[in-house]
Amino acid sequence: NAGVTQTPKFRILKIGQSMTLQCTQDMNHNYMYWYRQDPGMGLKLIYYSVGAGITDKGEVPNGYNVSRSTTEDFPLRLELAAPSQTSVYFCASSWTGELFFGEGSRLTVL
Amino acid sequence: RKEVEQDPGPFNVPEGATVAFNCTYSNSASQSFFWYRQDCRKEPKLLMSVYSSGNEDGRFTAQLNRASQYISLLIRDSKLSDSATYLCVVTHTGGFKTIFGAGTRLFVKA
Numbered sequence: 001n002a003g004v005t006q007t008p009k010f011r012i013l014k015i016g017q018s019m020t021l022q023c024t025q026d027m028n029h030n031y032m033y034w035y036r037q038d039p040g041m042g043l044k045l046i047y048y049s050v051g052a053g054i055t056d057k058g059e060v061p062n063g064y065n066v067s068r069s070t071t072e073d074f075p076l077r078l079e080l081a082a083p084s085q086t087s088v089y090f091c092a093s094s095w096t097g098e099l100f101f102g103e104g105s106r107l108t109v110l
Numbered sequence: 111r112k113e114v115e116q117d118p119g120p121f122n123v124p125e126g127a128t129v130a131f132n133c134t135y136s137n138s139a140s141q142s143f144f145w146y147r148q149d150c151r152k153e154p155k156l157l158m159s160v161y162s163s164g165n166e167d168g169r170f171t172a173q174l175n176r177a178s179q180y181i182s183l184l185i186r187d188s189k190l191s192d193s194a195t196y197l198c199v200v201t202h203t204g205g206f207k208t209i210f211g212a213g214t215r216l217f218v219k220a
Contacts, residue, residue: 031206042116042197042212043154050206059113059209090153097142099199099208101153 002026006091006102013081013109021076021105023091031094032074034058034066036087037104043090049074081109111136114211116198122217127188131214133181133198143174144199145183148213154197157183188218 007022025032030051035043035058045058049068063085065077074093078085086109092099116133123129135143143160158165160172160181171184181198198211 033208035210043210045207045209048207056207058207094208097144097159098156099146099154101155103153 004091004093004100004102006089006105008105009103010106011108013078013107015081015083015109017081018077018079019081019107021078021089021091021107023074023076023102024072025074025091025093025100026072027093027095027100028071029093029095029100030071032068033092033094033099034064034074034076035090035092036060036085037090038087046076046089078107083109085109112212113137113209114198114200116211116214118212118214120215120217122219123188125188125190125218125220127218128184128186129188129216130185131183131196131198131216133183133211135179135181135198135200137200137202138179140179140200140202142201143181144201145170145172145181146197146199146210148195148197150194154210157196185216188216190218190220192216193218 004025033048034046047066049055089105091102145157146154147157148154160174164173169186173182195213197213201208
């Protein structure tokens with residue numbers, strides 16, 4: 001049972017580079033989320049989606065973009081990486097209520 | 111003001127102790143409430159949902175007070191394995207937008 005799969009698990013970026021964090025779920029959940037978690041802090045919502053073609057901003061959307069072309073996939077794009085984006089990124093999906101998380105993607109921007 | 115606020119702790123308790131965590135939320139339109147548990151460097155996992163009538167799951171009891179916009183979690187007979195960060199979670203906007211508190215760290219010692 002795959003659940004929510006995130007790739008890559010680890011990545012080091014240089015300032016100004018771009019990259020996409022991939023997230024795929026196989027549970028046919030409508031709702032998907034991207035969070036970031038800085039060391040010793042809670043999770044902050046970046047973007048969320050209530051279904052294919054529908055996305056909305058969360059608490060900290062600046063510097064990120066998302067798309068939701070299919071129910072399964074919800075990639076997160078960083079266009080111009082900055083040191084402030086060094087964090088652990090979690091993708092999650094939900095049908096109603098409980099969120100199921102991926103294992104996280106650890107991103108360092110140097 | 112943060113939308114979901116928790117005492118960050120840490121709470122250091124001996125095995126067998128009873129410990130209580132509190133959480134307040136600011137959005138009166140919040141609809142659903144949860145406690146999640148997060149182990150070090152791992153993804154969060156659902157501990158329990160929180161209902162106005164209160165609910166219990168073994169050694170864990172959760173309460174919701176909508177009038178005071180307050181959520182609590184009580185852990186009885188603490189075990190070493192309860193050591194983790196406990197995250198208060200609130201949803202609104204039709205149940206889609208899910209916001210996490212910063213978490214309360216618990217250390218249970220032998």
